[in-house]
Amino acid sequence: MTDVIKLLSKNVSNQIASGDVIQNPASILKEILENSIDADAKNIKIILTNGGKNRIHIIDDGIGMSKNDAIQSFERYSTSKLTKIEDLFKISTKGFRGEALSYISSVTQIELETREKTSDLGIRLIIENGELKYKPFPIAMNKGCSICIKNIFYNIPAKRKNLKSSNLELKNIINEFYKIVLSHKEINFYLENNKKLLFNLNKSSYKERIIQIYGEKLKNKLIKIKKTTKLVKIKGYITHPHYSNSKKLGQYLFLNKRYITNKNIHNAIIASYEGILNKKENPSYFIFLSMDYNKFNINLNPSKTKVNFFYDSEIELCNNISSTIKESLGINNIYNYYYNNKYFFPLTEKSDLKVFNKKYKQIKNLFKNQSFYKNETKIHLYKWIQIYNSYLLGVIKSGLLLVDQNRAHQRILYDFFYKKKSKNLKIDKKSFLKKILSKLNYLGFKIFVLKKKILVQSFSLGIKKTNISKILEKIFENEKMKKNILYKYICKYFSLKKGKKISNLEIKGLIKKLFVSNNPYYSPFGEKILLNVSKEKIKKLFIK
Incomplete structure (x- = not known):
């Protein structure tokens, strides 16, 4: 052979x-x-x-x-x-x-x-x-x-x-x-x-390089992350929850400047957004890790994109990354974060009388396109539901939080009109009415001050016609009325009432605006807005 x-x-x-x-x-x-x-x-x-x-x-x-x-x-x-x-x-x-x-x-x-x-x-x-x-x-x-x-x-x-x-x-x-x-x-x-x-x-910097590739649209949607532990140095950027998408676009993980893929780390990153995004939404991330070379082996395949972490370092690494992202998202503590106006969740919108008479129409766009709320809070990112059409229930890190929707809306309206200025000044009825017209227009009214009468051309959804008359009567019946008292009447009559069902977006909008207030705890009338039930208290309720 x-x-x-x-x-x-x-x-x-x-x-x-x-x-x-x-x-x-x-x-x-x-x-x-x-x-x-x-x-x-x-x-x-x-x-x-x-x-x-x-x-x-x-x-x-x-x-x-x-x-x-x-x-x-x-x-x-x-x-x-x-x-x-x-x-x-x-x-x-x-x-x-x-x-x-x-x-x-x-x-x-x-x-x-x-x-x-x-x-x-x-x-x-x-x-x-x-x-x-x-x-x-x-x-x-x-x-x-x-x-x-x-x-x-x-x-x-x-x-x-x-x-x-x-x-x-x-x-x-x-x-x-x-x-x-x-x-x-x-x-x-x-x-x-x-x-x-x-x-x-x-x-450039990392942020500038990301923007060079993905464009200016991403500029205000990036959240910086940074942390150093004994195991790893973490830095980079994640996208704001509002920028999520259905496709897995812009998800980059680097180890010592080399692009890698790791299913466990990816899952840890996505899990950090739990309760903020639904399962079909995906955040973008650009995360750069620095580790000692004796902690991993990157020579598993010719492309060197897969990594084997030694000992228990992968578990620790996933925990480090997850905690860093959660801290940056503000899940572990409530902090103020700037949002562009287009991220405001509106609550009511302007309407004419025909729309007003449709009883089942939802309230929308209460504060649409307003720039005076410069800082927003992350607490609205938790899971919130409406119960009994009167209260909002949120599951937060420390336990459960109940919010009275009527009192919360009163606080929002009061802050909107009052804005901490001229607290004790007495008002002139006509001049004052002219000053608040622009603010009333935000609420959906078209009011004109004529020589001998006041013309109300349109109303805001959910506001009774008689309430408008009461507010205007209050302005004219007492020239010595202080502004803060008048504002209390405004928010009392114009606020969202108990028994009114609102949508999930409206819930988020209400919660978001409440927690930028200097006093989200009490209404203008001194009534409690919030009730917190701690984890510990819940546990005690189930002790045998």
Whole structure:
């Protein structure tokens, strides 16, 4: 019997092995970009043709390579980053040139130009099928490296056919590009495709880099997180709950500046929003972790995106991340946080008499488009329900919180009109009425002061016509009435009454506005608004 087992050539074995590392143009981009970053490049330019299918040209200003190193870098298992197996677990750089370039050169056509700082001239190498096509020759060039990779899988037709359209391959490249540039804010990146500029990113802060990629729309929706423990340093940004989406967009986790995926950490991040978002909503996050290399192993797969954490460090890490996010969201304590007006949950809206007479119409947009509430609170983010159409029940960290909706609304209205000014000033009836007209208009009225009479053209939902008359009569019957007394009458007659059903959005709006008050505990009439039942008290109720 003749021998049938043969040793594969170096090029064929590289082509087979490349399948683990090189799947598409995006995976090539990743490997070459990581080499540029390892070479301490401060400026990296990427030029693509047809989404990288025909050309990926990367130019950097890194340390460059000598002639011998440049040639050696295309040999498999060649690297400057380790000499023994123990070094594999201490590597702080992205990867090995010999890992990437030997595989890439076996399935593409490569032109490499490089010059190190100490050399007057650089060299050019042309590689096909993993072999030097010509002898290296000197060229004049700047310090750094220029590598042009053409025609991916040109020598493996079956794989070439499996490539997606140019647009889809470009999309894959941009996704990989994001994973690199987000964690390397200190580097300037330039990306173009078919001579069209896609990104020109200047070095920046983490927040600025996120905005450079996702646009100004994200600027006021990012919440900073930062914490240092014995195990890990955590920093980055999460998005405000109101910016959640149904798709898992913008979810990035980095470990020592390397993009990673970890299901347990992801679940811990999502769980931190529990009670704020529903199951179909997803927050965006950009979280950067720094840990000692002896706490994890990142060499589980060629792409180095999966991580194995040693001992119980993964559990501790998840707890650290979760607590950091909760603190930043304000779940562990109530604190003021700025919201743009478009995030206000309105309670009533302006209406004419026809709408007013529809008894079952809900109250909406009470304070629509008002800017005087500059600070809002996070307590509205807890779970709230209405009970008996009169009270609001919230499940908060310390236990249960009951809110009297009528008294709460009185407090909101009183603060709205009063605003802590001119507390004891006596009023002139007509001039004062003119002053409050603009505020009454916020409540949905159209009131005109004529020479001999007052014309009320429209009413706000839920307000009885007789109540308007009573308020106006109070203004005119006593010229010496103090403003604070008049305001009490206003909020008494105009406030949301017990027995009135309101929607979930209206509940959130009411709670949100109540807790920006300087006194959310008592109504203008000194009546208690809140009742707190602590966890401890609840537990005692069930003791045998």
